[in-house]
Amino acid sequence: MTDTCVIFAGGDPIRPETADSQLIENSFVICADKGFSLAQDLGIEPDIILGDFDSLKYTPDSDKMISFPPEKDDTDLMLAVGKAIEIGAKKIVIYGACGGRIDHMIGNIACLAMIAESGGSGIIVGDDDILSFYMPGEYTIPYKEGFSLSLFAYSQKVEGLKISGAKYIVDNCTLRDSVTLGVSNEIIPPEAKISFTDGRLLVIQSRL
CATH class of the missing domain: 2.60.120 (Jelly Rolls)
Structure with a gap:
């Protein structure tokens, strides 16, 4: 199992050149809800697809799918981050987590804090913004x-x-x-x- 995980989220999509193809190829890939659509557009096959799929508007027919109810304590991205930490990822790169609703963006930053507090390294990469979070x-x-x-x-x-x-x-x-x-x-x-x-x-x- 690689110690690097790439997560695709359901925020603004990214241009193909923004994605690090070599990194993705050598990483465990998780799609969070509408992030599955982004991965498909980029021609990337995920290892896990999870979420309540309210944003995607349909539930993927896949044995890699993990479904959650809409009424839950965590966002789909936080669930994906939790899964990445659970499988032992120390570096987590997140695409598709910029733009959109401000409350979602603040929640996405909280996901970076969660990664850092768990001893990992997390980064959100968009076309126009790159966010990272650090402990001392x-x-x-x-x-x-x-x-x-x-x-x-x-x-x-x-x-x-x-x-x-x-x-x-x-x-x-x-x-x-x-x-x-x-x-x-x-x-x-x-x-x-x-x-x-x-x-x-x-x-x-x-x-x-």
Whole structure:
């Protein structure tokens, strides 16, 4: 079993070039509800299809399907994340989880928090946005041409924050959840380096 899982969700679809075909080929693939349609459009065969299928509008006829009732505690994406963690995935890449309803988008970010709190690495990849979530430690964020770099505290504060390899650098900064200090930085190629000692950090790269 691979330690990498790719999840297709039911948000805005992605262009074929956004999907990392080599990564997908070597990963366990889960489709969450309407994410099955996205995978089909990209010619990708999933290992598991799950959800209540209210967004897909039909229940797939497949022995890989796991059906849930519409009245449930978790979103379809969170169910998929739970399944990925259950099978031992340490890296989870999510496509089709950007855009659409704001409440769904906030819920999708909560899925990234769940992955990080479980000791894994999670990332949401869209055509115009890339979201990742971090617990205290040291991390590298690769440069992506035409994208900004924004940091948000996903706790009351993020302490001991250091940023290098970017237009605006900081050393031992405290980033609070009620400020916009971390918005719209720029990575200097090839990468930015981020570290912090306490809190939870949401990183968003957005197309300029």
